[in-house]
Amino acid sequence: MKSHPKRAKQPVKKSRIPLCYDGERIQKVLAHAGLGSRRQIEQWIKDGRVNVNGKLAHLGDRLACDGVLQLDGRVVNLAKRIDVPTRVLIYYKPSGEVVARRDLQGRPVIFTQLPKLKVGRWIAVGRLDINTQGLLLVTTNGELANRLMHPSQEVDREYAVRVLGRIDDAVMECLKQGVELEDGPARFKTLEEAGGEGANRWFRVTVKEGRHRLVRRLWQSQGVMVSRLIRIRYGPVILPPKLKARTFHELDRTELNGLMAAVGMKEDRKPPQQLKPKKRSRPRRKQ
Numbered sequence: 298m299k300s301h302p303k304r305a306k307q308p309v310k311k312s313r314i315p316l317c318y319d320g321e322r323i324q325k326v327l328a329h330a331g332l333g334s335r336r337q338i339e340q341w342i343k344d345g346r347v348n349v350n351g352k353l354a355h356l357g358d359r360l361a362c363d364g365v366l367q368l369d370g371r372v373v374n375l376a377k378r379i380d381v382p383t384r385v386l387i388y389y390k391p392s393g394e395v396v397a398r399r400d401l402q403g404r405p406v407i408f409t410q411l412p413k414l415k416v417g418r419w420i421a422v423g424r425l426d427i428n429t430q431g432l433l434l435v436t437t438n439g440e441l442a443n444r445l446m447h448p449s450q451e452v453d454r455e456y457a458v459r460v461l462g463r464i465d466d467a468v469m470e471c472l473k474q475g476v477e478l479e480d481g482p483a484r485f486k487t488l489e490e491a492g493g494e495g496a497n498r499w500f501r502v503t504v505k506e507g508r509h510r511l512v513r514r515l516w517q518s519q520g521v522m523v524s525r526l527i528r529i530r531y532g533p534v535i536l537p538p539k540l541k542a543r544t545f546h547e548l549d550r551t552e553l554n555g556l557m558a559a560v561g562m563k564e565d566r567k568p569p570q571q572l573k574p575k576k577r578s579r580p581r582r583k584q
Contacts, residue, residue: 330373332378334446381417387537387547388432391543420438422436430542431457441560457526483508488503532559
């Protein structure tokens with residue numbers, strides 16, 4: 298029998314950058330490709346995890362069409378990732394879950410509750426502390442996540458807050474006018490009573506920035522204890538009333554484009570990829 302000659306190994310294909318991103322900064326391209334938010338990627342660059350054409354990348358570096366980009370030593374197929382449609386989920390985070398991919402203390406994390414993606418990754422839009430529940434946005438588009446979180450956009454975050462004790466008008470006026478916290482001045486953009494009986498009183502408050510535990514710290518500055526905190530709105534996105542804890546709702550095309558327009562982004566015209574429901578296993582018949 299004739300022996301077949303061995304085929305030569307094919308060279309690794311370069312991950313060419315789409316023309317629309319030629320000359321863009323590294324963090325913007327990687328964010329749009331869904332690898333992380335701009336802030337995360339900027340930190341990766343500082344940590345020396347990103348290479349371009351075999352050389353260590355620096356903040357401010359831009360990509361060219363013939364560039365080969367690596368993250369943690371692996372070539373990133375940007376053309377494949379950037380061509381994926383933008384997706385956004387509303388996830389109802391319960392109290393007790395951590396907004397992280399893994400937790401050293403073994404606490405439950407939100408990313409185990411989300412559907413798996415073939416390409417890209419889910420990026421959390423901001424955080425909710427472990428004791429806060431309600432609306433958490435996650436997206437595959439890092440540029441969208443960055444704009445929704447960036448202070449310059451002043452995107453509203455609305456919360457339902459339950460506090461202990463009666464709140465007088467002077468305290469409410471102080472919280473609306475502004476107080477000095479350890480990381481600078483802060484205030485509620487809106488503050489309205491929402492009922493309650495006995496020692497518990499409900500309020501609806503709005504802030505326009507995502508500083509750590511900001512809502513709780515504002516109340517604490519007036520000696521008021523928050524007993525329950527629920528985020529009910531982020532920008533134009535409202536928590537669906539029938540959405541249960543640990544479940545999610547995917548924004549449809551109209552909702553998605555409205556969210557993108559709210560932060561100055563163009564409509565996503567790629568065909569949507571709706572989530573497929575998990576197949577239920579059929580019960581076995583008894584023999």
